[in-house]
Structure formats: structure tokens, C-alpha cells
Amino acid sequence: MKRAPALAALSGWGFEPRLRVRGLGGCASGLSAAALADEILLDGPGQVKALIVAGGNPMMAWPDQNRAFAALNTLDLLVTMDTEMTATAELSHYVIAPKLTLETPMTTYMPESVKYYGTTRGFPQPYAAYTPALVPPPPGSDVIEDWELFWGLAQRMGTMIDVTMRYGNGPQAEAPPMTFTLDPAGAKPTADRLIELSCQGSRIPLDRVKQYPDGHVFESDQRVLPRAPDNDDRLELGAPPMLEELEQVLAEDNRAVEADYPFRLLPRRTNNILNSFGRRIGKLAGDGVNPAYMHPDDLARLAIAEGECVTIRSPHGEIRGIVAAEAALRPGMVSMAHGFGANPGSDDPRRTGGNTGRLISVEDGYDPVTGLPRMGSIPVCVERLPAAE
Numbered sequence: 001m002k003r004a005p006a007l008a009a010l011s012g013w014g015f016e017p018r019l020r021v022r023g024l025g026g027c028a029s030g031l032s033a034a035a036l037a038d039e040i041l042l043d044g045p046g047q048v049k050a051l052i053v054a055g056g057n058p059m060m061a062w063p064d065q066n067r068a069f070a071a072l073n074t075l076d077l078l079v080t081m082d083t084e085m086t087a088t089a090e091l092s093h094y095v096i097a098p099k100l101t102l103e104t105p106m107t108t109y110m111p112e113s114v115k116y117y118g119t120t121r122g123f124p125q126p127y128a129a130y131t132p133a134l135v136p137p138p139p140g141s142d143v144i145e146d147w148e149l150f151w152g153l154a155q156r157m158g159t160m161i162d163v164t165m166r167y168g169n170g171p172q173a174e175a176p177p178m179t180f181t182l183d184p185a186g187a188k189p190t191a192d193r194l195i196e197l198s199c200q201g202s203r204i205p206l207d208r209v210k211q212y213p214d215g216h217v218f219e220s221d222q223r224v225l226p227r228a229p230d231n232d233d234r235l236e237l238g239a240p241p242m243l244e245e246l247e248q249v250l251a252e253d254n255r256a257v258e259a260d261y262p263f264r265l266l267p268r269r270t271n272n273i274l275n276s277f278g279r280r281i282g283k284l285a286g287d288g289v290n291p292a293y294m295h296p297d298d299l300a301r302l303a304i305a306e307g308e309c310v311t312i313r314s315p316h317g318e319i320r321g322i323v324a325a326e327a328a329l330r331p332g333m334v335s336m337a338h339g340f341g342a343n344p345g346s347d348d349p350r351r352t353g354g355n356t357g358r359l360i361s362v363e364d365g366y367d368p369v370t371g372l373p374r375m376g377s378i379p380v381c382v383e384r385l386p387a388a389e
Contacts (some may be wrong), residue, residue: 002174005227009236013369020046020333022363024371032371034063034362037071054146055098059087060276060339064358065374066317068225069344081146084280086336087343097143098183102134104145107193109198109204116168126222128204129215145191154186165198175201185348211373218289241369261379262312265359266335268293279352289353290340294382295331299323304384309349311383312336316361319354320347334380 014364015026021038024031036058038049051072062068072078072091089095100254107130108123115122138142154161154227159184167174170346180197182189189197199206204218227233242337272284279285294304302325312334321336329335341355342348 002196003225005231006235027042035371040071040105048132053080063360064362112219126218126220265378265380267376268335290337291324293326296325314359314380317358320349321354
């Protein structure tokens with residue numbers, strides 16, 4: 001049985017190693033991806049010269065897309081593992097095609113583990129499932145599983161692979177970490193063997209989970225106990241650094257900027273697409289673009305019709321977008337989803353949308369802890385394109 005005390009106030013940033021740019025260090029969420037482009041572009045000791053992208057798409061996700069484009073084109077080696085030719089893959093020296101989900105064995109370990117990072121995700125009951133590979137790759141396919149790339153690298157480098165499985169954080173961990181080591185000089189494991197190693201010591205043995213092809217809700221006698229009698233930790237609801245930042249935001253005077261950029265760009269989610277994944281699947285993404293939603297009164301005032309292509313400009317950059325009306329928005333807002341568009345020089349707003357990252361500066365208004373710049377509430381102006389365009 002585990003107790004459920006509050007975590008005492010702790011410092012979640014300033015960890016080593018530190019980056020060379022903007023005075024950023026490590027924090028509870030890791031090193032700053034928003035600063036990685038600069039770490040690639042900045043000469044000198046510690047410069048990043050090689051990057052392996054596993055299931056990501058930096059060209060669509062990183063803020064300041066033009067800077068990301070320059071950085072990735074500077075690398076001595078860029079390797080991308082993905083199931084499609086993404087904007088990042090287009091720039092890569094090597095593109096590795098991994099097997100698809102139905103071509104690999106799988107468990108519910110990942111969705112089960114999200115309970116350690118939030119209270120509103122994961123399974124509400126002790127559900128678990130194992131599914132074997134359901135279909136083989138098509139004949140002649142040159143594909144591997146994601147882990148096989150890293151196994152092959154470790155094998156060629158003569159490096160052992162140390163794996164640590166954690167079950168929660170700090171005093172709220174359900175169990176001590178479980179570790180094991182893989183020796184690439186030995187026999188190559190199967191994906192099923194790696195799953196077995198990862199599930200060692202699980203409360204419900206993997207062999208039992210496998211007895212239920214459709215998954216199963218298992219019995220549980222777990223209970224959460226109250227805090228220990230000698231524990232008087234409290235949540236810190238008004239941390240001084242947070243209050244200081246709020247005071248700085250309150251004191252901002254944006255009137256000069258708003259004179260030239262009267263709209264605010266707001267991010268939004270699309271129900272059927274996760275970041276940039278799913279844009280090429282018509283049944284999920286429709287026409288595959290991210291419209292610039294605006295209030296009908298704003299469109300009327302600017303004499304812009306739905307479906308028109310416009311220029312959206314911020315103090316940092318500009319993109320083209322296709323406008324759409326949405327009465328639920330407040331006047332003065334432009335709402336677009338991140339993760340769309342194409343690489344610089346390949347823009348086609350009617351086919352791929354616009355990349356909002358070009359409107360964002362990684363150096364202005366960034367968070368001093370995470371390095372993340374302001375991704376929303378960005379001042380912009382909206383202009384009709386000249387008739388010739």
C-alpha cells in the first residue's frame with residue numbers, strides 16, 4: 001500500500017548539463033528543444049553535429065521554422081525514423097522506415113504508465129492487454145522495428161545498453177526502479193523478449209495478461225493510505241517565481257505593437273490529428289490544411305471572404321493561410337493549429353496549410369526555465385493578397 005502525501009516544494013530547474021544559449025539548464029521536463037536549433041548553429045565546443053529523430057517532426061514542431069531549417073541543413077548527420085516522408089525526413093541524410101503498429105507486438109504498458117504524469121489520463125481501472133503482431137510487413141519491405149536501429153548502433157560502438165524502468169517519481173513511486181542491461185555483443189533479442197524484460201516483476205504476470213486476447217480488467221486490492229502522521233508537507237500554490245512572472249506580464253505595455261499587429265494568434269487542436277501526424281490521411285485530415293479561423297465581423301471589416309488566401313504577419317515572420325469564419329471566437333483573434341505547412345520554399349497553403357512556427361521567435365518572450373517561447377497570444381496582422389497573387 002502506498003501513501004498519498006503532498007510533495008514538498010522542490011527546485012525543478014537549473015540542472016546540469018547546461019546549454020550554451022540563453023543561460024538555459026536542465027529542468028524537470030528535460031533540456032529545451034526550443035534551443036536545439038541554436039545549439040546546432042553555434043560553433044565551438046559542445047556544438048551538436050548529429051541528430052537522430054525517432055518518431056518526431058522538428059520541422060513542423062520547433063518554433064522559428066526558418067531557424068530550424070537552417071540548423072537541420074547544417075548538421076553533419078541527420079537520421080529520421082518515420083512511417084512517411086515528413087518535412088524533416090526530406091532534409092535527412094538517412095530515412096529509416098519502421099514497422100507499423102499492427103506489424104509489431106504491443107502491450108498497454110505506455111497508456112498504463114501515464115498515470116504517473118497526470119490524473120486525467122490512462123485507464124480508470126486496472127486494465128491490461130497484450131497483442132501479438134497481427135500482420136507481417138508486405139513482401140520485399142525494407143523495414144525494422146524502432147529499437148533495432150539503436151541496437152545496431154550500440155553493437156557497432158561496442159556499448160552496453162542500460163535500461164531503467166521507473167514506476168512514479170520521488171516518494172510517490174509505487175516501487176523501486178527496475179534495471180537491466182542488454183549486451184549488443186550477444187544474441188539479438190526479439191521484440192517479445194524486450195517486452196518480457198520490461199514487464200519483470202509486474203503485479204499481474206505477463207503470461208497471465210496474454211491469456212486474454214481482448215484485454216482484461218484485473219482484480220486489485222490496492223489502496224491509497226493517508227499521509228504519514230509525521231508528514232506535514234504542503235503544496236506550494238503561490239511559488240514566488242511564478243508570481244514574479246505574472247507581475248511582469250501584468251506590467252507589459254503592448255500598445256505600440258498592437259498598433260501594427262492588431263490581432264492575436266491563438267493555437268488550437270484538431271480532433272483527428274496529433275501534432276503533424278495524420279495530415280496525409282484524408283479520412284482524418286480532410287483537405288489537410290489548418291485554416292486561419294477569424295470572427296465573421298473581422299472578416300467583413302477587412303473585406304475578406306471565407307476561403308481566401310491571406311498573409312499573416314508577426315513581428316518575427318509571415319505565412320500564408322486560408323481564412324475561415326468562426327463566430328465562437330472573440331473579435332480580434334486568429335486561431336490556427338500548429339504542426340502544419342511545409343519546408344521553406346515548398347509552401348502551398350491550399351494543400352499543406354501554413355507553419356505557425358515562422359511567426360514565433362525563440363529569443364523573445366521565452367520562459368527562462370524551459371526555454372519555450374510564447375506559442376500563443378502572438379501579435380499578428382492579417383492582410384489580403386494583391387489581386388495578382
